[in-house]
Amino acid sequence: xxxxxxxxxxxxxxxxxxxxxxxxxxxxxxxxxxxxxxxxxxxxxxxxxxxxxxxxxxxxxxxxxxxxxxxxxxxxxxxxxxxxxxxxxxxxxxxxxxxxxxxxxxxxxxxxxxxxxxxxxxxxxxxxxxxxxxxxxxxxxxxxxxxxxxxxxxxxxxxxxxxxxxxxxxxxxxxxxxxxxxxxxxxxxxxxxxxxxxxxxxxxxxxxxxxxxxxxxxxxxxxxxxxxxxxxxxxxx
Amino acid sequence: xxxxxxxxxxxxxxxxxxxxxxxxxxxxxxxxxxxxxxxxxxxxxxxxxxxxxxxxxxxxxxxxxxxxxxxxxxxxxxxxxxxxxxxxxxxxxxxxxxxxxxxxxxxxxxxxxxxxxxxxxxxxxxxxxxxxxxxxxxxxxxxxxxxxxxxxxxxxxxxxxxxxxxxxxxxxxxxxxxxxxxxxxxxxxxxxxxxxxxxxxxxxxxxxxxxxxxxxxxxxxxxxxxxxxxxxxxxxx
Numbered sequence: 001x002x003x004x005x006x007x008x009x010x011x012x013x014x015x016x017x018x019x020x021x022x023x024x025x026x027x028x029x030x031x032x033x034x035x036x037x038x039x040x041x042x043x044x045x046x047x048x049x050x051x052x053x054x055x056x057x058x059x060x061x062x063x064x065x066x067x068x069x070x071x072x073x074x075x076x077x078x079x080x081x082x083x084x085x086x087x088x089x090x091x092x093x094x095x096x097x098x099x100x101x102x103x104x105x106x107x108x109x110x111x112x113x114x115x116x117x118x119x120x121x122x123x124x125x126x127x128x129x130x131x132x133x134x135x136x137x138x139x140x141x142x143x144x145x146x147x148x149x150x151x152x153x154x155x156x157x158x159x160x161x162x163x164x165x166x167x168x169x170x171x172x173x174x175x176x177x178x179x180x181x182x183x184x185x186x187x188x189x190x191x192x193x194x195x196x197x198x199x200x201x202x203x204x205x206x207x208x209x210x211x212x213x214x215x216x217x218x219x220x221x222x223x224x225x226x227x228x229x230x231x232x233x234x235x236x237x
Numbered sequence: 238x239x240x241x242x243x244x245x246x247x248x249x250x251x252x253x254x255x256x257x258x259x260x261x262x263x264x265x266x267x268x269x270x271x272x273x274x275x276x277x278x279x280x281x282x283x284x285x286x287x288x289x290x291x292x293x294x295x296x297x298x299x300x301x302x303x304x305x306x307x308x309x310x311x312x313x314x315x316x317x318x319x320x321x322x323x324x325x326x327x328x329x330x331x332x333x334x335x336x337x338x339x340x341x342x343x344x345x346x347x348x349x350x351x352x353x354x355x356x357x358x359x360x361x362x363x364x365x366x367x368x369x370x371x372x373x374x375x376x377x378x379x380x381x382x383x384x385x386x387x388x389x390x391x392x393x394x395x396x397x398x399x400x401x402x403x404x405x406x407x408x409x410x411x412x413x414x415x416x417x418x419x420x421x422x423x424x425x426x427x428x429x430x431x432x433x434x435x436x437x438x439x440x441x442x443x444x445x446x447x448x449x450x451x452x453x454x455x456x457x458x459x460x461x462x463x464x465x466x467x468x469x470x471x472x473x474x
Contacts, residue, residue: 145382148415153458165468170461178385190470199472213465220461221390224407227457228450231402233427235436 001181002142004033004048005151005171006108008120008132011161012193013110016168017048018142018176020183034187035060036198037079038070043113044191044198045070045079050142051105051125058090059083059105076119077129080109084127091125106141111191118193146178147171161190166213169203173213184210238418239379241270241285242388242408243345245357245369248398249430250347253405254285255379255413257420271424272297273435274316275307280350281428281435282307282316287379288342288362295327296320296342313356314366317346321364328362343378348428355430383415384408398427403450406440410450421447 004017017034031053037045049056063070063086073079084107091103104125112118120132122139132139138151147170154167169186176182184205191198203209241254254271268290274282286293300307300323310316321344328340341362349355357369359376369376375388384407391404406423413419421442428435440446 145415146386149383149411150458150462153455154462157459159462161470162467163462165470166462166465169468170465174386178382188468188470199470201469201471201473203469209466209468216464217461218390220457220464221387222394224454224457225387225391225396225400225403227453228403228407229446230399231406231425231446232438232440233398233402233425233436234438236438 001179002033002050003140003144003147003172003175003179003182004050004108004142005138005140005147005168006048006110006120006132007151007155007164007168008118008137009161009164012195013046013112013118013120013191014161014164014168015046015048015108015110015187015189015191016172017187018172018182019185019187020181021053022181025180030185032187034189036189036200037063038067038111039196039198040071041196043071043111044196045076045109045111045113046189046191046198047083048108048141049105050107052101052103054094055087055090055103055105059086062086062090073113075116076109076111076113076121077131079111079113080121080123080129081127083107083109084123084129087123087125088127108139108141112193112196118191143175143179143182146175150174165190169209170213170217173210173217238416239270239287240377240381240384240409240412240416240419241287241345241379242375242377242384242405243285243347243357243369244388244392244401244405245355245374246398246401249432250283250349250355250357250428251398251401251405252283252285252345252347252424252426252428253409254424255409255419256422256424257418258290259418262417267422269424271426273426273437274300275304275348276433276435277308278433280308280348281433282313282346282348282350283426283428283435284320285345285378286342287344289338289340291331292324292327292340292342296323299323299327310350312353313346313348313350313358314368316348316350317358317360317366318364320344320346321360321366324360324362325364345376345378349430349433355428380412380416380419383412387411402427406446407450407454410447410454
């Protein structure tokens with residue numbers, strides 16, 4: 001499993017990805033799932049991946065071998081279609097040999113090209129995409145359920161970057177807590193609108209932030225439970 | 238979809254089930270998923286179901302036609318095996334006609350028989366079961382992910398019945414918020430140890446508790462976000 005998320009903010013874009021990979025519970029490792037495709041004066045392209053690791057890495061290798069498709073695209077959706085197409089090519093190449101094993105990959109692609117505003121797209125294994133929007137200014141891939149509510153809450157509150165980053169890490173922690181196939185270190189990337197540079201930070205498993213945040217959450221959740229009105233426990237009528 | 242949960246408490250057992258049923262998004266209805274199999278001076282048996290509604294109802298009808306299997310069982314696990322077996326019989330009966338449609342059902346069975354302590358079992362479609370325990374004193378069936386964390390938190394805090402009921406309803410609300418195939422009214426049942434009677438209460442969609450609880454949760458979650466230490470947003474090194 002995997003959990004990656006990305007948020008569209010007034011200030012720009014935020015990406016967060018876990019790094020846990022496994023080929024069974026007896027073969028667990030750390031691998032980067034957040035990739036900078038291009039960081040140039042006219043464009044920044046970031047790709048997060050969830051799914052078959054072999055497919056992901058071959059997609060990245062193929063894109064890197066012929067980078068003009070990335071550096072010459074006029075709009076982000078063209079990059080998304082290119083990534084989607086390469087993904088399908090890689091899956092097709094190995095499909096027969098892999099048999100029933102799932103070789104597909106989902107991606108989140110975000111960034112900015114030239115004068116276009118920052119854009120955020122989710123690329124499906126079928127090669128098509130959907131865009132984040134004002135109504136749903138975040139995207140998720142992988143294990144999406146555990147961390148979804150807090151993203152919705154943060155989006156509804158229109159939290160600025162500093163608050164949104166806390167929401168993102170909380171969403172990740174909630175997911176890692178419930179699914180051992182998601183885990184630290186976590187890779188965070190922040191793209192500030194029109195900056196054409198990316199800030200990247202890795203949050204390690206022993207980062208004091210994680211323990212402190214878990215304690216703060218537990219305290220507030222128990223306080224919320226405490227404050228709820230009593231539930232009627234006797235029979236109706 | 239469906240969401241049912243049950244909790245093992247020092248005071249006894251608590252059950253909560255949603256009532257939404259659908260045969261597609263254009264055919265949505267309300268159906269009870271929390272059933273009292275037996276309420277007698279020597280035993281109380283409660284069954285919650287998730288899965289094919291036709292199978293569920295035929296299982297209940299078959300059990301009702303021959304209730305001595307329920308009223309004469311000496312221990313709860315015998316009832317679980319009986320329910321599991323009847324479930325498999327019903328599925329086998331309709332399997333060919335249903336083709337690829339999933340006719341299976343999962344159950345939570347809870348109650349007390351005679352001098353045995355209250356017991357709580359999850360019955361799988363295959364007819365076997367697992368028991369709630371001190372380490373994991375709750376069971377879930379259906380859409381289990383969204384509401385799991387708060388159950389774990391409540392269990393870790395060893396909340397007594399009144400608090401546990403708030404946790405249960407919160408777990409249900411979290412699930413219904415994210416999956417429209419789960420929804421009110423919610424059926425709550427409380428069995429107090431050695432009482433051999435069941436309290437049952439239905440929480441309707443317009444119950445003021447639900448709106449008040451949602452507001453309290455949102456306020457506490459945003460306060461928790463606010464209190465979290467800042468996330469490092471600049472590049473490492």
